[in-house]
Amino acid sequence: MIRTSETMYKYLRPDKTFPHVWCPGCGIGIVMGALVRAIEKTGFTKDEIVLVSGIGCSGRMSTYLDFNTLHTTHGRALSFATGIKLANPELNIIVVMGDGDATAIGGNHLIHSCRRNIDLTALIVNNNIYGMTGGQYSPTTPMEHKASTAQYGSIEKPFDICKLVEACGASFVARSTTYHAKMLDAMLSRAIAKKGFSVVEAMSQCPVQYGRRNKKGSPVDMMMWYKDNSVSNPAFKKIPPGEVGEQFPVGILVDIEQPDYLERYSKIVKKACGDKL
Amino acid sequence: MKRHKDLLLHGNEACAMGALAAGMRLFAGYPITPSTEIAEFLSVELPKVGGTFIQMEDEISSMGAIIGASLAGVKSMTATSGPGFSLMQENLGFASMAEIPCVLVNVMRGGPSTGMPTRPSQGDVMQSRWGTHGPHPIIVLSPQSVLECYTLTIHAFNLAEKYRSPVIMLMDGIVGHMWENVQLPEKIEVIDRPEPSVPPDWYNPYDNLPGGEIVPLVPFGEGYRYHVTGMVHDKSGFPTLVHEEVEQCLDKLIYKIKNNLHDIIRIEDYMLEDADICIVAHGSVARSAREAVNIARNEGLKVGLLRPITLWPFPRFHLENISKRVKMFVVPEMNYGQVYGEVLKSCPKRAVRVTRVDGELVTPAQIMEKIEGAAL
Ligand SMILES: Cc1ncc(C[n+]2csc(CCOP(=O)(O)OP(=O)(O)O)c2C)c(N)n1
């Protein structure tokens, strides 16, 4: 059995980067813990892992973990990661993004990474808000919910991130929450091991910018809400569409085998080189 | 390969061949006239030499991908034009800030906005210097011929590696699309990334070394785990707001270029020794200017040419020196006077501009008109 605190400590950069920037009660730390345990489980060394992140509270994760780490520009983490993967396919690349990072400003890169099926693992920390900039509404803020730029309630229909990436061709799609931290470990280690583009959506409470404004209670209350409204995927499928309400499926939603980008590229190399190979 | 004999090439092709010769092994780009031939050529050639070509979803991601590739130890390049160049600015600033070597080719077309896609321009001289926000270093090169598209692209990669900086090849649409018979040099100098001189525990990727020596950038995955960010960082690469560290970080970016102007700046002068009038021109316009010098000399006018090959850092000191000898400057450009402004800044001498923004090349006759009109 792995003792969490020891494992965690092994992967942190304690002398350089602490105290961290996250608020008390924030879910991102739980997501980071799950990521560390998942990596530990895969058996990769620190040098074999590259952690690329975007900009936002979630994007700060790359600062704290002792891998090859790259804190990019807002929304663009996947494109930097694509360049790294193509340059050195041996590296295992995990890309941490916020919901705004991944689906608003970086939405184009997300859908094309899915379509390309490039062998990266995307971890999207979905707190339903722009945390870092003070609580503006994001593409995943539910209708009618309040944000600093939606004081009268949001009028935009939110994305279902998992459905979006499934439709765009991702090879592996899973969802978990900060309440289901152990499931999150498992989803992440599966995603890292998966060849092709994989996406794990981690629902994560932002008590300060989202919870407070929308009367969601304490961080614990927010996590209990995840518990009460999450349904395993097989069970979710049995709920009649009209009765879904706020419930959402968790667990593995997509897991398919298909050639990844580099496998296809190797065919191009063969064609280009003709009989020289 | 018979490639090193006489070849009929266009500028974009020569640029792509130069990149391959310099060891570029990853190209990421998005099609745009008049740069697209670079991507097309490399999509055919890169797979043959163990390299990777990828057409990204836009120019923003193209710039991101080449930065990523460079961090993984592979020389990388993108190519674009006006609108795409604008989209690349944020990540270009990232490369400046994080000190990631890479090469961006901008084959200039008429702007602003969609402008004149198929007509050449030199309208991005200032954008290439100041397009991204905040104080930052940049190196910008301007070729005037197909041969130079080849040799300067190699030079661009060398400078990028040597100074850990993005380098822009600022070509105009004429140079990019011009066909010339060229003999590529048999021997070229290629600078590769140096090995680190310290073990991982001592490695500070952003250290200020004595004498301004630049710390080698170790590729990700080689046991030197470090952090790279676009935030102001300390010598180890982690974000900082400590005043002295902030200042050190930003100063270093500027001074690594400023302290090496002699090495970075390349100019060419033509008939300047006894000149009364100095034309300052770059890119394809420099070819018209050279012809204007010949015509003027035939008429007994003492005219010479200064051609900045390195546009940024701008060859201020060269201009200052020349201004001690000449009576005036004439600055022809395919814009409203972007280099002209720099000439004015560099020396108090009289300077006139010859501008053209209708998508045509500045002609020798146009330059002569100004010279004769100046009637010394
Ligand atoms: C190009 C650009 N636009 C805007 C910003 C400002 N900005 C920083 S983080 C952020 C949103 C963060 O939200 P999200 O991605 O959901 O991450 P979170 O903070 O919630 O984890 C924004 C808009 C920026 N840094 N860069």
Ligand code: SF4
């Ligand atoms: S603003 Fe929200 S997401 Fe950001 S650190 Fe605070 S609680 Fe977490």
Ligand SMILES: [Mg+2]
């Ligand atoms: Mg968010």
